[in-house]
Amino acid sequence: MIERQLEVLELLQTEAPSALGKLPELLKSLKDETNSHLSFFQELERIATTIRSTLYRTTLIQILEKASPKVISLVELKQSVHLDEQQKALLKDLDQVAPIVLWKRWEALEEYYQKTPALLTPEKKVLQAQIRNAIQRLDQQNLRSYAQTLRTARVLLKKQLEKAVSLVALDELDEKIEVLWQQQQAQVEEMYEVARGEKTRKDFKQLRKNIDVLFTRLKNERIQRSNEILEENFKQLKKQEVEQAAKIKALEQQKEVMIDDISRKETPVVKKQKKKRPRKVPIPLPVEEPLQIYNAGMVIVWPFVTRLFDMLGYVKDKTFVSEEAQYKAIHILQYLVTGRTEAPENELVLNKILCNFPVTEPVPYSIEFDPSELQAAESLLGGVIKNWSKMKNMTPNSLRGSFLIRQGAVKEEEDKWNLKVERQTFDILLKSVPWSFSFIKFPWLEKFLTVEWKLM
Numbered sequence: 314m315i316e317r318q319l320e321v322l323e324l325l326q327t328e329a330p331s332a333l334g335k336l337p338e339l340l341k342s343l344k345d346e347t348n349s350h351l352s353f354f355q356e357l358e359r360i361a362t363t364i365r366s367t368l369y370r371t372t373l374i375q376i377l378e379k380a381s382p383k384v385i386s387l388v389e390l391k392q393s394v395h396l397d398e399q400q401k402a403l404l405k406d407l408d409q410v411a412p413i414v415l416w417k418r419w420e421a422l423e424e425y426y427q428k429t430p431a432l433l434t435p436e437k438k439v440l441q442a443q444i445r446n447a448i449q450r451l452d453q454q455n456l457r458s459y460a461q462t463l464r465t466a467r468v469l470l471k472k473q474l475e476k477a478v479s480l481v482a483l484d485e486l487d488e489k490i491e492v493l494w495q496q497q498q499a500q501v502e503e504m505y506e507v508a509r510g511e512k513t514r515k516d517f518k519q520l521r522k523n524i525d526v527l528f529t530r531l532k533n534e535r536i537q538r539s540n541e542i543l544e545e546n547f548k549q550l551k552k553q554e555v556e557q558a559a560k561i562k563a564l565e566q567q568k569e570v571m572i573d574d575i576s577r578k579e580t581p582v583v584k585k586q587k588k589k590r591p592r593k594v595p596i597p598l599p600v601e602e603p604l605q606i607y608n609a610g611m612v613i614v615w616p617f618v619t620r621l622f623d624m625l626g627y628v629k630d631k632t633f634v635s636e637e638a639q640y641k642a643i644h645i646l647q648y649l650v651t652g653r654t655e656a657p658e659n660e661l662v663l664n665k666i667l668c669n670f671p672v673t674e675p676v677p678y679s680i681e682f683d684p685s686e687l688q689a690a691e692s693l694l695g696g697v698i699k700n701w702s703k704m705k706n707m708t709p710n711s712l713r714g715s716f717l718i719r720q721g722a723v724k725e726e727e728d729k730w731n732l733k734v735e736r737q738t739f740d741i742l743l744k745s746v747p748w749s750f751s752f753i754k755f756p757w758l759e760k761f762l763t764v765e766w767k768l769m
Contacts (some may be wrong), residue, residue, distance in 0.1 A: 316523070318353055319460055325360050328369050336376055353457065397432075399425070400440060407447060412455060413507040415448045449510045456516050459501060460523070461631060467527055474531070474538050480607060480720065483542070487535050488738055491715065494528040503607040532714035539718065540651060543607060547657035602724070604672070606663050608650040609721025609734040612750045612764050615745075617693045618667070619755060622647070625686055631756035633668070642668045644680040648690050650717040652710070655679030663723060665731050669757050715739065726762075734766040743768050 317339055324332035336357075364370040375444070396404070403418050422441065426433040433441075434502055470490060477483050501524060505517040622628040627638040643664040649657045655678055665672045694709040699709075707715075721734040743766070754761040 314486055314635050316460065318457060319464065322356065322360065323365075325357070325373070328364060328366055333369070333372055333376065336373075337379075340376070347756065353453070356457075370595075388411065396440060397437065400437070400444065404447075407451065412448060412452050413503060414468050415451070416507045416509065418446060419448060430485070445509070449508075449513060452508050452510065452513045453516070455504060456513065456520065459497070459504070460520060463497065463520075463524065463527060467531065470531055471534065474534055477538060478542065480539060480542055483539050483739070484720065484735075487532070487714070490528060491739055494524070497524050497528075504524070529708065529710060533710055536651065536714055536718055539607065540653065543660055544657055547659050550659065584666075603722040603733075604662050604724070606721050606723055606732075607660060608647065608663055608718060609723075609732060610717040610719035611646060611650050611663055612732065612734075612753060612762070612766075613716055613746065614649060614693065614697050615667075615750055615753050616748050617647070617696055621689060625689060629759060633757060638672055639668055640676050641680055641682070641686075643670060643676055643685065645690055648682075648687065649694060652713060652714060654682055654687075658671060663721075663732070666762065667753070667755065667758075669755075669759060700748075702745055704742065716743070729760050730762045732762060732764045734764065736767050740766070740768050 317335075321332050321335055321339055324335070357373070361370055361373045361377065364373065369524065399418075403415065403422065406418075407415065419441075426437070426441070453714055470493075471669075473486055474483070477486060498521070501517060501521050505514060505521065508514045508517055619628075622642055625641075627633060627642045627645075632641040633642065643661055644654060644656065644669060646664040647661060648654055657678065658675060661676060662672050664670075664674070665674075670676070691709060694712055696711060698705060698707050698709070699708055704712075719737070721732055723730055723732045751764050751766070752761065753764065
């Protein structure tokens with residue numbers, strides 16, 4: 314209902330003809346005994362005074378005159394001679410105190426009159442009902458303000474997501490989204506608990522659902538933008554790699570020309586035919602510098618991975634059955650984090666380490682999975698959430714956005730890999746995870762992985 318009100322208000326401000334068609338039906342549905350939607354009528358009257366088109370303004374005023382509720386104004390209510398001192402004090406604070414406080418004071422008055430029924434004259438009883446209706450109207454006014462704030466916040470955050478050009482900026486936005494999400498949930502939950510009107514409580518309940526939908530969508534858009542930036546960065550790195558390789562090749566050719574020239578000058582006239590030396594295969598060197606990764610939170614789900622690989626047939630007798638199975642394992646881990654079946658090389662470093670695959674060796678950009686394989690991965694995330702009792706209401710996409718997609722740095726040491734995970738505000742929730750992820754060792758790994766993740 315609140316969404317319909319906001320939609321009509323926006324259409325009226327642009328003088329859209331469709332608004333005049335929708336308004337009568339909306340006003341009819343808002344009618345109730347307490348006139349709880351009075352503030353909406355007042356907003357419509359304010360908009361009517363700002364409309365430039367004479368015909369449009371006249372039509373709107375005529376619609377409002379037919380449907381406008383007959384309500385005793387707050388000024389008239391305050392002037393009633395039948396008010397006692399407690400009622401006067403409550404009315405005085407009506408526009409200055411939070412609804413939760415107003416309801417507590419009103420209920421205290423009701424309890425007072427129940428204990429002293431002789432003081433509750435018919436006039437005071439009517440006034441009590443009118444005060445209750447006034448507080449309910451204030452609830453509706455606050456409800457619409459919350460809904461409008463959410464719409465504005467979504468527009469602003471979406472623009473910031475579109476403008477973000479770095480993962481650091483996206484991380485800051487992600488934290489802002491999370492904080493705002495929790496604040497809005499807490500505020501609306503508080504308003505829902507104190508609201509008394511059935512319609513108002515129903516509207517607050519719907520607003521709670523809208524908040525979760527809105528912020529989940531923002532989280533998903535943040536993930537999508539992260540992937541776009543990572544892909545752009547990878548393309549840029551690839552371009553630089555090609556340019557660097559071309560420069561190295563040119564230098565090598567120049568060096569060969571110089572060596573040949575020196576050989577011609579120093580070699581005697583009688584030359585012996587040189588024997589070709591067998592080509593030496595270079596031994597891969599250990600990775601000495603820390604590698605930046607963006608899926609460090611993947612380590613949270615590690616206890617479930619062995620079962621997933623066994624079930625999908627990637628691993629048998631503690632080793633991968635084929636190179637193709639290893640490719641699939643690498644990409645199914647990335648699907649757990651991003652929900653996508655394609656990923657550039659720079660996103661798959663940790664995946665390769667966990668699958669005992671050389672980090673410098675390339676893998677396919679995308680893998681074609683059977684629907685059953687992807688369903689098994691989604692079921693794994695469901696299992697993680699189910700076993701994490703404090704976060705049992707979280708969705709797989711919320712798990713991805715809040716914890717799995719996380720920046721970190723991994724470094725190879727003599728007998729192990731070490732991962733340092735970037736800390737975020739809500740990591741305190743990880744203390745309730747019923748398993749450890751500070752030490753990771755799979756049967757197929759040559760080196761185990763240690764994890765440094767500081768929880769607040």
